[in-house]
Amino acid sequence: MIELSHLTRKFNEHVAVDDLCLNIPNGAMFGFLGANGAGKTTTLKMIMGLLQPTSGSVTIDGLNVAANPIEVKSKVGYLPDEVFLYDYLTGRQFLDFVADIYNIKATEREEKINNILISFGLEDAADDFAGNYSFGMKKKLALAGIVVHNPSLLILDEPFNGLDPQATRDFKNMLKKMSKEGTTIIFSSHVLEVVEKMVTHVGIINKGKLKICDSIESIVKNYKSLEKAFFAMT
Numbered sequence: 001m002i003e004l005s006h007l008t009r010k011f012n013e014h015v016a017v018d019d020l021c022l023n024i025p026n027g028a029m030f031g032f033l034g035a036n037g038a039g040k041t042t043t044l045k046m047i048m049g050l051l052q053p054t055s056g057s058v059t060i061d062g063l064n065v066a067a068n069p070i071e072v073k074s075k076v077g078y079l080p081d082e083v084f085l086y087d088y089l090t091g092r093q094f095l096d097f098v099a100d101i102y103n104i105k106a107t108e109r110e111e112k113i114n115n116i117l118i119s120f121g122l123e124d125a126a127d128d129f130a131g132n133y134s135f136g137m138k139k140k141l142a143l144a145g146i147v148v149h150n151p152s153l154l155i156l157d158e159p160f161n162g163l164d165p166q167a168t169r170d171f172k173n174m175l176k177k178m179s180k181e182g183t184t185i186i187f188s189s190h191v192l193e194v195v196e197k198m199v200t201h202v203g204i205i206n207k208g209k210l211k212i213c214d215s216i217e218s219i220v221k222n223y224k225s226l227e228k229a230f231f232a233m234t
Helices: 040-048 069-073 091-101 106-119 135-146 165-180 192-198 216-223 226-233
Strands: 002-011 014-024 029-033 055-060 076-079 153-157 184-188 201-206 209-215
Touching (some): 002 040, 029 165, 040 076, 040 153, 091 135, 153 165, 165 184
Antiparallel strands (some): 002 055
């Protein structure tokens, strides 16, 4: 369970996130929606522990994020909107580097990395420099990097941004597979059609305030479509 309790973040006089209360059940595929500047990225960064809230708290599996940052990060994988890779590491070397960070045993590492490369369709490019990857391949490698340590929660900021149709389809399939295997996934997106087909739950934020949070079935039933709900709330 991910619990956001009266979460507020101010930047000087600007209130980016305003008294946000939210519960996300384990195993959910949660779509977090809002216009540009609504507070989505700020909220995701606070869930991850990259930003400290002005007030309120974030709890993941009973752990307060501010009080237990290292333990929480061991459970979470985070993909920002703009991915960062080391261009002069190969895909395999990058995953090996990430495995070092999470202290994955050498006896397990090679098989784990090989399996991940295959799962993400990167086995043929595993020994090419990341700087030579396409944008879609870089996103795949970044996602591969955040699942090396088998996180129970993924936080993804605009994961489909900039992807071509083939890469988008591959990415969606990867996330659906992880969700079915029990990973909780929170992601923001502007592509409402994609969100409606993927998620189990939706939250819509506007000007820092949570306007609605419910199952996708309930939202579609009450508003006829996610698009109509989005515009009604924003």
